[in-house]
Amino acid sequence: MSHTLGIRQAQKQKTRQAFLDAALTLLEEQSLSSLGLREVTRAVGVAPTAFYRHFRSTADLGVALVDEALGSLHPMVRTTVSTTGDSEERIARAVELIAGHVATHPAHVRFIARERHGGVQPVREAIRAQLQRFAEEVKAELAKDPEAAGWSDDDLLMLAHLYVDQMLITASLFLEALEAPEEERERVTQLATRQLRLITIGRGHWLD
Amino acid sequence: MSHTLGIRQAQKQKTRQAFLDAALTLLEEQSLSSLGLREVTRAVGVAPTAFYRHFRSTADLGVALVDEALGSLHPMVRTTVSTTGDSEERIARAVELIAGHVATHPAHVRFIARERHGGVQPVREAIRAQLQRFAEEVKAELAKDPEAAGWSDDDLLMLAHLYVDQMLITASLFLEALEAPEEERERVTQLATRQLRLITIGRGHWLD
DNA sequence: AATTCCAGAGAACAGTTGTTAACTGGATGA
DNA sequence: TCATCCAGTTAACAACTGTTCTCTGGAATT
Numbered sequence: 001m002s003h004t005l006g007i008r009q010a011q012k013q014k015t016r017q018a019f020l021d022a023a024l025t026l027l028e029e030q031s032l033s034s035l036g037l038r039e040v041t042r043a044v045g046v047a048p049t050a051f052y053r054h055f056r057s058t059a060d061l062g063v064a065l066v067d068e069a070l071g072s073l074h075p076m077v078r079t080t081v082s083t084t085g086d087s088e089e090r091i092a093r094a095v096e097l098i099a100g101h102v103a104t105h106p107a108h109v110r111f112i113a114r115e116r117h118g119g120v121q122p123v124r125e126a127i128r129a130q131l132q133r134f135a136e137e138v139k140a141e142l143a144k145d146p147e148a149a150g151w152s153d154d155d156l157l158m159l160a161h162l163y164v165d166q167m168l169i170t171a172s173l174f175l176e177a178l179e180a181p182e183e184e185r186e187r188v189t190q191l192a193t194r195q196l197r198l199i200t201i202g203r204g205h206w207l208d
Numbered sequence: 209m210s211h212t213l214g215i216r217q218a219q220k221q222k223t224r225q226a227f228l229d230a231a232l233t234l235l236e237e238q239s240l241s242s243l244g245l246r247e248v249t250r251a252v253g254v255a256p257t258a259f260y261r262h263f264r265s266t267a268d269l270g271v272a273l274v275d276e277a278l279g280s281l282h283p284m285v286r287t288t289v290s291t292t293g294d295s296e297e298r299i300a301r302a303v304e305l306i307a308g309h310v311a312t313h314p315a316h317v318r319f320i321a322r323e324r325h326g327g328v329q330p331v332r333e334a335i336r337a338q339l340q341r342f343a344e345e346v347k348a349e350l351a352k353d354p355e356a357a358g359w360s361d362d363d364l365l366m367l368a369h370l371y372v373d374q375m376l377i378t379a380s381l382f383l384e385a386l387e388a389p390e391e392e393r394e395r396v397t398q399l400a401t402r403q404l405r406l407i408t409i410g411r412g413h414w415l416d
Numbered sequence: 417a418a419t420t421c422c423a424g425a426g427a428a429c430a431g432t433t434g435t436t437a438a439c440t441g442g443a444t445g446a
Numbered sequence: 447t448c449a450t451c452c453a454g455t456t457a458a459c460a461a462c463t464g465t466t467c468t469c470t471g472g473a474a475t476t
Contacts, residue, residue, distance in 0.1 A: 158399055203410075204413075206409060257466090
């Protein structure tokens, strides 16, 4: 049984989404700590005070953006490190998946890369928590692989973090190459592929 | 023949340094894109207009901070990846060196981590250029190692970037653990050590 | 000793900011 | 139908912003 939202609730959610969209656009050329409340309401086309009906502060809006940007990413992570195919295929698939996501959600990627170490503590904390969850999901996926036999939990989590960080670095490189000629994106693909390959090799000989 | 600066030049440099120091402190809890010119002059204790005698804008000040934070780091990088000792010793030495640098220059590390993907284009560019130089120096150091025999230039640079990024990630983790109990810093040391170990293993079997 | 130079001060500018309080009018539920 | 609710509006506030122009007093140069 699904519950249809009333006209009121629906309109409120619509406005809220307009805030998130406008903020994300404005944040392409600045950091969250310099994003003004009035700036956002102006972009949305509502009165400044309307902001308070949805968020306590711009920091609060930032946390909501983290959920939007990373929340929908969990299913993709599973696929990225899934155990289908040999390692070379898996690497190629992972890099392509990252490139695709950056191409379709550039503003989200930029926001996460920017605010991960940014000047707003609650937002940093929210990103940290989500990435921790990511690492644990990757770890769970890695544990399924027969290659993980004999690995300690700590070592698996160590490897998972390495993969997650590498994913972010690669995404950020693709982002910088977004407006550049195709040749530049190909260079990033090559680099990321070989770095992942090296990690995979190290993984294969870890227990020697 | 060294040239003693005149009273005038000396005083100017002193004020300029006061600007850099004050900005670095203010930037511990915000991003450069939200740093106000008046805010900095207030912290230094001079009139707002004095700012223009030293910098065109806060972005310009940011670029100067990049040079201060990363320029003095080049000698250390050499030592980090120097070819003395076996690989396990080298890894331990590198991690300790990073931990030490974070402990003595936390604000510098925070600034670089924050503004690398921050909202001010010229500053991002300056950091990117310096990190590129770092990677090339690391590559040159790696090339000296007998283990590098048979490696292509591209692969060496690929590995160098992997090391540089890993250095930054580790530094950032140490930074977050700075105020935490010693136990937390030990955890970071363990994690970074094992990640570097895995990369080293991959490096050893790269040509298989 | 006389002149030039220039880091920093002072005052003023038009715009901007976050936050408050009191309001309106259409959706909601009795 | 009528009272209640609440997303968004309007107006006003003191405080702050970057930038301009003009001035000053001590260092630097001649």
